[in-house]
Amino acid sequence: MKSTSLSSRRALLVLLLHALFTVVAAYKPLSEGFLRNITSGGADFDPNHGSLLAPILTPRVPGTAGHTAVQRHFIDFFDTQLPKWTMEWYNTTARTQRGNEVPIANLLFKREPPWTKHGQANWLTLAAHYDSKSLPKGFVGATDSAVPCALLMHVARSIDQYVTQMHVEMAELGEGGTVEMDMGVQILFLDGKESLDANEPAFYGSRALSETWEMTINPAGSKYPNALSQVSLFVLLDALGAANPTIPSYFLLTHWAYKNMASLEARLRKLKLLETTPPSPFLLETKGRITETTDDYVPFMNRGTPFLQLLPSPLPPTRHTMDDNGAHLDLPTVKDWAKIVTGFALEWLDMMEVWPE
Ligand SMILES: [Zn+2]
Structure with a gap:
């Protein structure tokens, strides 16, 4: 485990350097x-x-028809309901133990302020993986991570009109182009998190994407040196949808963002806008060090991206079993997550600016 702690220390150093050059977003409560x-x-x-959700609750191992159908589901949704979002594919390949090459495709949907030049916007990046484990056969991964993907679709459609309004108003006022206002939002469906034929996760998609973005150098004079450094916060949703989750704060440098999400949740609860009963999923304590769990944030973390991980600890009891299916989801919990993550995105993106009050 020596190499882990070394790479963790390198990651911390990169992050500290990153923090020096990053303007913290103007986070405003709704x-x-x-x-x-x-x-x-x-x-x-x-x-x-x-x-x-229902179209995602199917086995979706890379290279299979179910996997393609779920990609289609995302693309059709944005095409028909959210036409202002642009889409990018980030393709790579993985190899099975038998040597077969399998296509891996991260899907990115984003809205960028119309006034930002290339390399100028900073991105709130909300991510979840959409591939499912190949074992046990027929595994649908309801919490892992069908629900997180459906949640991201809901967040996108819930913030869409405000993003549009913000862009229109900023353009009218001629305010676009100031650093704090150059916020974009991206919804990232990661692929190839799971191994194709073993139990350990593989992170094919997140490794390839974080490397691609790191190597995508912005024009000279850009505020951000490369595409990866434009990610202001990488929020990873994983293993959500089971009842009574507890979410620790995994990372000291983004603990402030975690606390903002926790206080948003507390306000929603106090206003009786949540369906679940207490306690809150947020423990409000930080582990004060980089987590030892592994997930898709790791390749990003190692390259200095600030991340917020919405991953319950302990993991749901159905973890990696056939019981991680629709029947074992707790719908009040799912719907509460929909409100919490939507509210967080709206606060991060400073949408009080366009709320008529
Ligand atoms: Zn998994």
Whole structure:
């Protein structure tokens, strides 16, 4: 485990350097009226018929028809409901133990302020992996990570009108182009997290993407040296959807963002806008060191990206079993996550600016 602690220390150093050059976003809490206006997605998270979730609850191992169908589901959703979002593919390949090459495709959907030049926007990046484990056969991974993917779709459609409004108003006022305002948002569906034929996760997609972005050098004079440094916060949703989650704060440098999300959750709860009963999932304590769990944030963390990991500890009891299916989800918990993550994105993106109050 020596190499882990060495690479952790390198990551910490990179992060400290990164923090020196990063302007912290102007995070503004939403008003009570705005909080009341956030929707939970309701029936769209129904495991059997819900328009967001049900199509993802199928085995989706890279290279299979189920995997392609889920990609289609994301693309059709953005095409038909969110046409202002642009889409990018980040393709790579993985190799099975037998030597077969399998395509891996990260899907990115994003909205960038219309006034930002190449290399100028900073990105709130909300991510989850959409591939499923090849074992046990027929595994659908409801919490791992079908629900997180559906949550991200809901967040995108919930913030869409405000993003549009923000862009229109900024353009009218001629305010676009100041550093704090150059915030974009990206929804990232990562592929190839799971191994193709073993139990340990593989991180094919996140490793390839973080490397690609690191190597994508921005024009001279850009505020951000490369595409990766434009990620202002990498929020990773994983293993969500089971009842009674507890989410520790995994990372000291983003503990402030974790605390903001926790206080947002507390406000929603106090206003009786959540469906679950207490306690809150947020423990409000930091581990004060880089987590030892492994997930898709690791390749980004090692390259200096600040991350917030929404991963329960302990993991759901159905973890990596056939029981991680629609029947074992707790829908009130799922719908509460929909509100919490949506509210966090709105606060991060400073949407009180466009709320009519
Ligand atoms: Zn998994």
